[in-house]
Amino acid sequence: MNPKLTRRRFIKGVIASGAVATSTTIWYAANGQARPAGAVERMIRININGQMRSVDVAPQETLASTLRYKLGLTGTKLGCNRGECGACTVLVDDIPSYACSVLTHSVKNKRVESVEGLEAANGDLHPVQQAFVDELSPQCGYCTPGQVMSAVGLLRSNPNPTREEARQGMAGNICRCGSYDSYLNGVMRAAQIG
Amino acid sequence: MAYRLIGKDFVPPDVPGKVTGRIKYAEDYARDGMVYARLLTSPVPHGRVVAIDASEALAMDGVYGILTADDVYPDGEPQSTGLKVLTNEPTLMGEPILAVAARDEKTAENAIAAISLTIERLPFVLDPLDSLQEGGENAYNGGNTFIFRQGFAEEKWTADQVASFRSGNEPTAEAQQSWEYGDLEAGFAASDFVHETTFSTAGYPHMSMEPRSAMAYWENGKCYLHGTSQSLSAIAEPMAAIVGVPLEDFVFINEATGGGFGQRARAGSIPSMAIPAKLSQKINRPVMMRVTREEEFTIGGARQGLQGWVKVGFKRDGSMAAMDMYCVSDNGGKGGGGDANSAAAGVSALYQTEAMRFRNTSIGTNTGHRGAQRGPGENQIMAIMAPIMDKAAEELGLDRLEIRKLNAAQNGDVSGPRSTPFTSAYMPEALEQAATQFDWEGKKGRSRQTNGTKVRGLGIGQGYHNAGRSGMDGLIRLMPSGRLQIHNGVGNLGTYSYASTSRAAAEVLMMEWENCDVVTGRTDRHLPITSPQDGSNSIFTNTRTCFGAAQDLLAKMKEIAAMDLGGDPADYEIDGSRIYQIADNTAGMTYAEVAQRGMELGGKFTGEAELPEELNTLTALSVSRLAGTGLMGIFHDPRHNDNPPGFTVTFTEIELDKETGKFEILDMVTVAECGTVVHPQGLANQLRGGAVWGIGLSVLERHLYDPQNGLPASSGYWQSKIPTYLDTPAQIGTGWVDLPDPENPVGARGIGEPSMGAVSAALNAAISDALGGHLFDTAPVTTDMIINHIAGVSEEATPLAQNNFRG
């Protein structure tokens, strides 16, 4: 992070970067920011869902903002935008991470996976997605993409978890509908079919 | 009765979109030229806007406009405690005062920073009893209470009256509201065990996962609003009125809603959606207003807190002979509610109290936007009552299950101040089934068993909510393609009721579910009026309408077949998407053919004539727009009789560590008594979700405000202590009684709310059991209260404190 960036400026930047659906050139004008002179590279390439995407990123921009508002990947949800709920969970090099609390610049040499990247080319659902459908894991669905990504991350590191391990592994994702039990049923089923 | 679809699991059509992230919530939409709104909110818990100078902000590059309360209410703000779109008279810290639209949120934020707001700081109050006391501050400008049809008023008790209540005595002041039935005095005289106590239950926020973001634009004079709701069709008309546009020029788009829990049922509780609509009208651009978590906390709703006193008497045999209840309800800074009344009615329904008196006074505080939250009233009071039931059982030498069976509601029973009969009631069966599933007989001996510092506690809880309404409309179309279009305005909230109630129509017409489409998601798809999907009523209410519409369609199909193929309509029956003569099944028509024929005939067959007279406005509009597009089934549901209850029973076992005050839930089983089961997976989800909410109410969630400045200290998920995976059991057992209700055509009643009450009751009872029957008389019972009790430390510095720590 830019050492000159104060916390307040960071937070304001987060708010702002969540707001832009237009082109990145306009984004700079819109935010009254001149392109920085070399200090931080703006146009970066990120590996998202297996594709290299070029995207113009502000220094204080979060990964959730980039995904949702620059790349149109709105499957990643914002429940709190402050690292409390897990609705924004994506995988960064296979590790479940809160995209609202990760700066996009920090992932430029990493693999980012969002919920949109899970289906097979033929449209088949990922085993976790299929298991969540079979178990009717979601209720309102707003936390679901985050739950899916946490489950995928968990099963990559521990393909056969006990229910208790799954519970611990999923504990970073809040579900206000209280569908925890149904999500755990989904994780256990996915472990079987995966 | 054997059904093809009712009682069977299926994949609701929106589920794949939820697991792939493809389904869209309001904030996921964008439009060309869209600009962004941000809010300037009240920096004080109670104030009056004196002046707004936005000239500098409006001159800034990229700023498009401002919306204030004066724009929204040119004739002055309505005088009520209801949440306003924007206000000049905030009674909540963080209440929206104005909105600015700009090309991006940062510019909007900068513009807001440049606005000079002059606000007069007014005194505020956090605890209803502090406000009630003579000389106490008032939360509202016109007083500390709002009386229906009269307006703001001031309600004050003497300092002695408040002090006496706080120290555990029956309030002596006259209450604002009361009802009574039976002979209370005789009931107490006939009682062998009488328990009297004060109690308190905390208010806390709904915290739906999706903040109430909204986006709006205008096109050809029509307003298109992307928003959030529990029911698209219940919201449409009042929301159009708030925006100030005729219903026919208003399109509400709401494919998915990220949680409601009572707070998104009615337009009046989500008026903020009108902000982007009105701003967009003013500046002639699409406007997106993203709502932050903190804003959602402030305007997103909260449960009412209750400060109360109860006296309850039991006869020798364990029957509840008399109950006297007095509540002071926290109406918060905005909104209000009927939690106390529902709490009393709930006790009457669940325990079949022979004589009862209820009194209540509602007082405002500058805390939270109050309104219905999952089982408002019933779920709080059950957490208080369950340990009292156990105490009565202990004193009278009865088994805890037996005392509940003795007082249980059954067929033919009545409840409440008007002695309303139940449509049907099978609480004894539910208790029996849950006891078996949990193995109460095998486990009850473990009550209070210790192992080192650990002690076991067992609890039984019961939940209740009135769970069904009527008077709504049904609307379906059979298309020339042979597909059935079921128009349903129930919101996609995660209950899947929008789809499961639609299956009642497919059931009547014996159609394959694959040949049916549920038409919903936006009001310009022409929806009938449906229930607001609150009060656990969708399953009951909307199976009635879908069933009725299908019966109307079936009658029309038979009429067409008789017209074309001869005989009488009664000579025909259906199967396999065909209508045919009973005597000769080769004489028939496919559904596609009969739909085509209906289109040719027009008139009543296609919604162009002979409509049910009582159709609601929205339905009539939808029918007029669909007229001629298919063979239509249209139905207005007459009123049903009596009270359709949703009942639940929970058994739980915990292990409490006396050194830390923490406990683990070892086992939990919840059984529903909600008539015929329509959708088993959906029902199980409601029971599990309700259990998580019950745990929150029982031991975790409460409002906390800083007494010095009135700042909310629980505006985030973390501080508000929403239960997580680790606060809830890794597995919750579920079951259901599955006996049909006579007032519903498929026998179904609702369950969403009581699923929570039984758990809050069972868990509080289990904690009490583990601590030797100690009654905390409060919810939540937090770890610090448990550890203080074990240490013999006085639990409360300010008894009955609301919206603050008790000690």
Ligand code: FES
């Ligand atoms: S939105 Fe990222 S943790 Fe809540």
Ligand code: FES
């Ligand atoms: S399904 Fe609604 S928040 Fe998890």
